[in-house]
Amino acid sequence: MNKSTQEFKDDIRRYGWVRLLGELTSLKNAVDNYVPGQGRNGVMLKKAARDFCPQHGGKKGDKFVLFHDADDTGAGYCYKCEEAFDGFKIIMLDRGWSFAETANEIKKIIYDGEAPVVNRQNLRPMNNQPKPLTQKQIDEANKRVDKNNDLLAESVSIHHELAAPLRLYFENRSLHNYGELAAHVRYHGAVSYWVEIDEEPTLRAEQIQFCHQYWAFKGFNQVGDTLMANMGSHPCALSIVRDVATQKPVNIHRTYLSAEGTKIDLDALPWGWGAKKMMSSIQGVKSGPSAILLDPPGAPVIALAEGLETALAVKGTLEMPTHCTVNVGGLKKWRPSIGTELVVIFEDKDRSKAGEEGASELKQALTEMGVKCLIQTPPLPIPEGKKSVDWQDVVQQCGKQGFRPAILNWQDTFLS
Numbered sequence: 001m002n003k004s005t006q007e008f009k010d011d012i013r014r015y016g017w018v019r020l021l022g023e024l025t026s027l028k029n030a031v032d033n034y035v036p037g038q039g040r041n042g043v044m045l046k047k048a049a050r051d052f053c054p055q056h057g058g059k060k061g062d063k064f065v066l067f068h069d070a071d072d073t074g075a076g077y078c079y080k081c082e083e084a085f086d087g088f089k090i091i092m093l094d095r096g097w098s099f100a101e102t103a104n105e106i107k108k109i110i111y112d113g114e115a116p117v118v119n120r121q122n123l124r125p126m127n128n129q130p131k132p133l134t135q136k137q138i139d140e141a142n143k144r145v146d147k148n149n150d151l152l153a154e155s156v157s158i159h160h161e162l163a164a165p166l167r168l169y170f171e172n173r174s175l176h177n178y179g180e181l182a183a184h185v186r187y188h189g190a191v192s193y194w195v196e197i198d199e200e201p202t203l204r205a206e207q208i209q210f211c212h213q214y215w216a217f218k219g220f221n222q223v224g225d226t227l228m229a230n231m232g233s234h235p236c237a238l239s240i241v242r243d244v245a246t247q248k249p250v251n252i253h254r255t256y257l258s259a260e261g262t263k264i265d266l267d268a269l270p271w272g273w274g275a276k277k278m279m280s281s282i283q284g285v286k287s288g289p290s291a292i293l294l295d296p297p298g299a300p301v302i303a304l305a306e307g308l309e310t311a312l313a314v315k316g317t318l319e320m321p322t323h324c325t326v327n328v329g330g331l332k333k334w335r336p337s338i339g340t341e342l343v344v345i346f347e348d349k350d351r352s353k354a355g356e357e358g359a360s361e362l363k364q365a366l367t368e369m370g371v372k373c374l375i376q377t378p379p380l381p382i383p384e385g386k387k388s389v390d391w392q393d394v395v396q397q398c399g400k401q402g403f404r405p406a407i408l409n410w411q412d413t414f415l416s
Contacts (some may be wrong), residue, residue: 152249165257
């Protein structure tokens with residue numbers, strides 16, 4: 001094949017650099033959590049998008065980020081090395097290849113049919129192969145289990161008089177069937193809200209200044225190379241996340257609230273601290289598919305939604321067995337139990353396309369498993385100034401009329 005260097009680079013852009021990095025490198029968090037165009041000062045801001053550096057590796061996998069335009073450039077940056085790398089360099093460092101070897105492997109992938117696809121068994125070892133858990137990791141895992149158990153022990157039922165802010169939170173969204181969450185969601189009156197201060201100098205200075213001015217701020221704590229800020233204790237919804245296969249609790253998803261039943265005032269900040277948080281995973285500790293199981297796994301038809309509010313809206317309208325995957329990452333990982341024949345994904349419609357891409361990825365996996373899958377897209381435009389629209393919005397604005405007749409009458413359509 002005779003192609004110029006520029007033609008080769010254009011073909012890579014058309015294929016997608018982020019997709020290519022996912023196929024040829026050990027980068028996972030940076031690839032899975034990449035959102036085109038999002039970020040500040042050129043880089044992705046979300047902690048979940050941090051990864052191990054292809055050059056120095058690292059202990060925690062939190063120093064390397066992709067640039068916001070990485071799908072066009074393949075480029076990323078390491079805060080430890082204080083160095084930027086283009087896509088070719090990232091692959092070369094991660095795999096230990098020369099530039100010629102890297103270019104050849106890329107050609108094998110993007111020019112499908114003109115050369116064999118990459119044989120992963122022949123790849124050199126990744127920088128970060130899974131290793132047996134250390135005692136420190138085991139202790140950390142046990143510590144987090146104890147912390148989650150303590151939070152649940154201190155919490156009260158959604159029906160308790162102290163849980164008024166949680167009930168208001170759902171009522172403000174016209175989700176009056178929140179009683180169905182009694183076994184899955186509890187209320188805690190004061191959960192600490194910790195955030196990681198960014199390492200990018202300009203953003204770091206802005207965040208530190210904001211912390212000092214915030215009404216509930218309690219102080220900073222240096223943990224290794226990371227500066228953490230304690231933004232005080234706030235009312236919180238504790239949603240129990242369970243392993244889909246075993247139904248055992250594996251994590252707690254927290255939604256921080258105000259006393260008036262709105263999301264915490266930190267939710268609107270431009271750097272994305274947000275009202276919703278999940279206990280982060282421990283490096284080296286693998287977890288299987290998990291979700292907030294509003295209904296037991298294994299039903300013939302299962303509805304999936306990312307957010308709890310969306311899941312509750314869908315379940316309340318359709319009375320379809322429902323699982324909440326918490327986020328798009330959980331959606332991609334979700335897998336059905338024996339007995340499920342059809343999965344209906346009520347995807348979010350995002351400007352970033354993340355929800356739609358996650359739903360498509362899961363549908364492909366389910367199809368390969370022999371499980372039927374339908375994807376339902378909200379029939380509403382994304383409002384001006386908003387990032388997304390979901391099925392909770394559909395239920396609020398359109399009611400049952402927002403659903404296709406076949407879905408609205410799903411029991412007759414799919415079970416008869």
